Amino acid sequence: MADKAYKTLQKAxxxxxxxxxxxxxxxxxxxxxxxxxxxxxxxxxxxxxxAACATNMRSFAAADWKADIGYVAPFDSVIEDLRAKMEVAxxxxxxxxxxxxxxxxxxxxxxxxxxxTLTLLRDAKMHLKRERFYGLLGPNQCGKTTLMxxxxxxxxxxxxxxxxxxxxxVEHEIxxxxxxxxxxxxxxxSVDKPGWWWVQHTCNEAYKMEPKVTEEA
Numbered sequence: 001m002a003d004k005a006y007k008t009l010q011k012a013x014x015x016x017x018x019x020x021x022x023x024x025x026x027x028x029x030x031x032x033x034x035x036x037x038x039x040x041x042x043x044x045x046x047x048x049x050x051a052a053c054a055t056n057m058r059s060f061a062a063a064d065w066k067a068d069i070g071y072v073a074p075f076d077s078v079i080e081d082l083r084a085k086m087e088v089a090x091x092x093x094x095x096x097x098x099x100x101x102x103x104x105x106x107x108x109x110x111x112x113x114x115x116x117t118l119t120l121l122r123d124a125k126m127h128l129k130r131e132r133f134y135g136l137l138g139p140n141q142c143g144k145t146t147l148m149x150x151x152x153x154x155x156x157x158x159x160x161x162x163x164x165x166x167x168x169x170v171e172h173e174i175x176x177x178x179x180x181x182x183x184x185x186x187x188x189x190s191v192d193k194p195g196w197w198w199v200q201h202t203c204n205e206a207y208k209m210e211p212k213v214t215e216e217a
Contacts (some may be wrong), residue, residue, distance in 0.1 A: 021089050026051040029085045033078040046164045055086040103129040112186050115146050156184070168207065170198045 006061035027048035034044075050069045054060070060083060070079025106128040113121040120143030128134060136144045150156045152169040193201075197214065201214040 019085060021052050021055050023049045023052040023090065026055070026082070026086060029089075030078070030082055033075060033085075037074045037077075039074055043072070048062070051086055053080055056168050058090065060087045075089055075152050100127065100129060100159070103132065106130045106132075107159050108154075111156055111158075113143055113146050113150060114213050115143070148217075166203075166209075168199055168202055170195075170202045 023045070027045065030044060030048050030051070047070055051065075054065065054069060055201050064078050064082060065083045066076070070076050070082065108122050108127045110118065110125045112123060117202060120141075124145065136147065147156075148169045151159055152167045155163055178187045182188055200213050200215065203209045
């Protein structure tokens with residue numbers, strides 16, 4: 001489980017192993033793109049070597065490829081297509097997720113989420129099991145809060161509705177408030193309370209749930 005979590009974090013951080021390409025790979029793609037056009041083999045080998053080098057350096061600026069790699073005929077007519085092919089070839093192989101067959105499914109599906117005109121998640125896959133704990137990990141502005149709000153507001157297609165599953169989203173931008181007084185007279189602030197208290201507080205004060213949610217249930 002720890003190893004699987006570590007690999008997931010590496011993938012999220014962009015540390016997936018990229019594929020290295022050879023000059024032979026680049027030459028094969030170049031010849032396919034040139035088709036029946038005549039070309040000099042020595043020049044083609046030079047272009048292929050430059051393309052492979054740029055690919056392995058993860059340098060895919062179209063202007064650079066046009067100016068420094070495929071700048072003479074007939075290579076200038078196919079250099080953009082070659083750049084696109086090489087960029088695809090360098091990407092890490094898609095990992096096949098291990099199917100979790102144990103337990104009862106809570107949700108299994110794919111979805112896209114947007115914030116205004118900004119697409120945060122596109123064709124994202126999620127598989128949740130009942131009676132499990134999960135965490136959302138990711139950098140700022142990647143869609144974590146948007147996903148949680150979509151679940152709470154029943155905007156995630158296929159996710160269980162409120163009559164089947166209680167979904168509580170505790171906002172962390174809540175203003176602190178005095179909720180009691182200690183024996184020595186010092187105030188007890190909401191920011192000092194543990195996580196379970198915030199869930200209980202949100203259920204009772206924000207969602208007005210009946211019957212009231214307690215520490216035990």
